[in-house]
Amino acid sequence: METEALWLTIRSGISLLALGTMVGFMVARNVRQYQDAKIWNWARFFMIMSFFASALSHIILIGYHSLGIDGFESLIGTSITEPTVNTILITTTICFSSMFAAYINGWDSLVLLPLFIQIGALIFTFLIGTINFEYYYIMVFGVLSIIALWEAGIRLKDNMAMGIGIMSTLQLIASFGGFYFQTALSLIGITFGAITIMGLFRPYKEG
């Protein structure tokens, strides 16, 4: 159990570092682009929000597993089926990732759909409390966004969509395995994500 906690801390620490680098890198690029050309890159903004929510989730995990802050236990809960702050952060990550996938594919009328459903799910889960919609949201939109990212990567030959798609697929596969399998794939995935964001993953030269 001690070793697992240690690995969990290492995993969350590396993920946090990578996510922080990715967010910082993308914010700097977006701000520079806005200053130069007065163009706001919405695709990058959606990814920033997605990584930011994921980073917050990792901060909670580190706070609980490494620092042992008591209050953080209730933020995490015992599983993803419980409506907790951590679940909301995971949902937000998926929500913005789906928005990114819809935006990059040019599906204009579907860009805000994940956000509307997310707001509805939040209202349902926390104000009305009849169904934990958050859980179903993660399952459905998680898979849909990965499909859409692959679609954008292959059809539009978009390097970033392809890279994020591979990263998300690795994370999804990781969730089905045991602890060490999960840790290894998560680390590979997040490293791959960081490489993509830095522009080093370029399967399509012209993309």
Next chain:
Amino acid sequence: MGNATVIYVAVLESLHMLLLLYILYCKIKKFIKEKNLLDFSFLLVVVLTACLGVYNAYLNCLFASRGHIERVYIGNIEISWIMGFLCSALYFWFLLNLLKAKRWYSLPFVASFYLIIYGYFTPAPLLFQIYIAVTFIPGSIALIVDAIKRKHGVSFSIGVSVVLFLFTEAFISPQFFVLYYSLEYVLLIVLLLGVTGWWDRNVFYDREYANKIKNTWIAHRIGS
């Protein structure tokens, strides 16, 4: 309820149903002929309105003959409310379509979906009425204004019939029996005129444009 009233209501409602089915037939025929996407969404509205109308007519007939009706519920929500939500989602969608707010297109359907699920668990007629009023009224007014601007008969008739429908609902009690049915028939006639193209031919008729075409045609004939 007396026999005469039962027969009267049954005749009125049967006519109502026949008119709705005829409107539906005209709309489907037009869609098959023109295959226009906007026409398809209008077709969906007409189909839903017709289903709702036929279902209500059937219930009214039952009520007149038996004195009571057993409404069909799914959870806590009545089936006509579900159709109402789908209709209002489409109207709201029209409004967004007119405003060209493409990114908001999914909002009406998501809102209706959650309201249907909410209705399944909790009965909340006031919330539903507010939602339907909020979506129908601005949608139909925008539809009428846009139809007058673009001289489009079908959207005009749908907008007017929705306003009339909301107005009719205020007179649903037995004291206003005659007024209620009169308004319902006015509503159906307005819709029928739109679907058969009467508004386009007679009211939104662009005389200048028609004359221009006619003159060109005559000039062409004289020239040849």
